[in-house]
Amino acid sequence: MARTADHDARRRQICAAVRRIVVQEGLDVATMARVAREAGFSVGLVQHYFPSKDALLLHTCRQVMADVNTRVAALITEGEKREQAIRTTAFASLKEMLPLDAARRDEYRVTRTFRGRALDNPDFADTVRSTAADLRAQLARAVTNGKECGEVPADTDPELAATRITALLDGLADQLHQDPARAVGHRGLDSCAEEILKTALREVFSGTCGRYRR
Incomplete structure (x- = not known):
């Protein structure tokens, strides 16, 4: 019998x-057949893990957003370890969500594609809505913490x-994806963003945050 780790690896x-x-x-x-071919599995194996295309796409949507959250959480942890100002950590975390390199442009395309599907699919809409709400909640907590330490x-x-x-x-991400090579005055759009x-x-x-002041 395959171990849980094997099942998780196959899903990924x-x-x-x-x-x-x-x-x-x-x-x-x-399609299920195209995904199976791309993954190097049989259609039957893909259907074993995901009984329908919607189930497969929804799981992928959640996985993509979870991957972003994992990277952001790591940046927040690193910022706290280094005793950075909240603004510095917030900038590093939010910048991670901008399509500033090939990997993040691909990620942006995937997440925006799933946002489009959320327009007429309640399950996708719930996932997109909850992800956005989580980000706002994290930022609101950062602002509250900033008020407590004097930074806000x-x-x-x-x-x-x-x-x-x-x-x-969201607006910056849209512009960066639509026209990444655009110049703004004498500067690139990426540095302007x-x-x-x-x-x-x-x-x-x-x-100035007084929490880490020496």
């Missing part, structure tokens, strides 16, 4: 195949600040 292989197909050929091409003004509304920053992040994000965070985290 199958989901990775879906991601490659979505990036290279589009979601409509991701006391009258700042954490939820409003989090909503504003995530809306900006980073500066825009930094400026937005400085407006919220405008003070």
Whole structure:
């Protein structure tokens, strides 16, 4: 009998195949047969783990978003270990979600494709909605922590600040994916996007954190 780790590895292989197909050929091409061929498995094995195409795509959607969250969590942990200002850690975490290199552009394409499917599929809509809500909640907690340590003004509304920053992040990601080579004045769009994000965070985290002050 296959071990649990083997089952998990196979699910990840199958989901990775879906991601490659979505990036290279589009979601409509991701049939069970095409996914099985891409993953190097039989259709029967794919159906053993995912009884329907919707089940397969939904699991892949959740896996992609979980992978992003794992990387962001690692950046937050590293920032806390280094006793960084909250603004610095927030910038590193949010920057990870921008399509600034080939891997993240592919990831963006996959997540945006699944967002489109969420328009008429309640299960996808719930996943997309909860993922966005989790990000806003994390940012709101960061703002609240900033208020406690002096990095954020006391009258700042954490939820409003989090909503504003995530809306900006979505817009920057869209522009970076649509036209990554575009110049803004004499600068590349990628460096401008980073500066825009930094400026937005400085407006919220405008003070100095006293928690790590020596």
